[in-house]
Amino acid sequence: MNLLLAEVAQATQRLAAAGVPSPRFDAEELAAYVHEVKRGELHTVADSEFDARYWEVISRREAREPLQHITGRAFFRYLELQVGPGVFVPRPETESVVGWAIDALRSMDVAEPLVVDLCTGSGAIALALAQEVPRSRVHAVELSEQAYAWARRNVDTSPDAARINLVQGDATTAFDDQPELHGRFDLVISNPPYIPLTEWEYVAPEARDHDPQLALFSGEDGLDTIRGIEKVAARLLRPGGVVVIEHADTQGGVVPWIFREESGWTDAADHRDLNNRPRFATARRAAL
Structure with missing residues (x-):
């Protein structure tokens, strides 16, 4: 040795x-x-x-400083991303969420799918979708100034940069002032903050002490941002368009109920990750 x-x-x-x-x-x-x-x-x-x-x-x-903060890089599906303090480090669990979204987009009879990634963080989801669905056009939204700067670096160095529109803004009000985009998107995807404030002490030190709080916590039950994204997705998706949203493994029985039939949703369901844990919910916008 x-x-x-x-x-x-x-x-x-x-x-x-x-x-x-x-x-x-x-x-x-x-x-x-x-x-x-x-x-x-x-x-x-x-x-x-x-x-x-x-x-x-x-x-x-x-x-317990994150490995990715030390090396300055994170791997996500087929991507190598620049990351560091101020941006959420993408996790392997999210890869299964993106995999479902890619399959959904490929199954659509749409020449150039229109996608929005809400709470984009480092840009991992948006970049993966642009890379693996080559004719897609992706809008990516991030509120945090620091995280947006990291996403900007990653998008600007991507060969798919021309098909990604990165904007700084609130995921729960995304594109509300751009009516020309309403009802046009084929897919809305998000890995939002979803940890309840009451569970702060149980979060791993790598996340609790180094990931931005804005990317982790969302109200007493962790669902505030997801509720906001449901309304945004309802506004942005075309009839038949789909939403896919990551959540905590303890929220599998709750998140699909946010996408109610009386609000214009169908086929709301939950899905498990590679570890067989409830990981993300999907729903389809009802046809008119």
């Missing part, structure tokens, strides 16, 4: 003791980041090339 692999083994023990959920992966990822190699190439780093900065970044991760 070379020196770096031995240090990674020690780092893994330290991160595990600190409660880091994926200690081995994070120890290897940080080693690869510091030494500018791929994780599978750690064994090729000569002992003489070991960089002591590795222990600096391990100390930061040990203090």
Whole structure:
């Protein structure tokens, strides 16, 4: 075993003791980041090339600073995104939400699907949809000035930038002053804040202490923003258009009921993620 692999083994023990959920992966990822190699190439780093900065970044991760804030990058589906303080770090769970949306768009008889991503954060969802549904046109909305700046960086460096309209604004009032867009969208998607304020102390330190509060909490029951997005989706979607919205795994029995038939919705349903946990709700705008 070379020196770096031995240090990674020690780092893994330290991160595990600190409660880091994926200690081995994070120890290897940080080693690869510091030494500018791929994780599978750690064994090729000569002992003489070991960089002591590795222990600096391990100390930061040990203090539960997000891995992505340390490396400055986050991976989401086929994307590598720039992230850091002030923006929500995209999670693997959201990939299944986007997968459902992509399948829905591909099944539509629409040449150039029109999509809006509300609470876009880093732009992860909007960029994934633009990349994987090549003829789509995507509007992305973000309220936070800091998060918007990160999304701007990611959109501006994307080959699909020309098909993404990034705007700074409130997801619960999006495009209310642009009647030409009302009733035109094929899909509304969002990973909104949905954690109840009463559950602050149970949130993982990486999120609670580093993700922006605006991206995490939404009222006493966590559903304030989702209720607002329901009204926006009702205004923006064409008849037959669909909404897909992520929620906490404890809200699976509640969110579909927000999309009521008397408000013009049909087919409201909940869906499970790859871990078989309730993760997102969908509904279809009723035909006229």
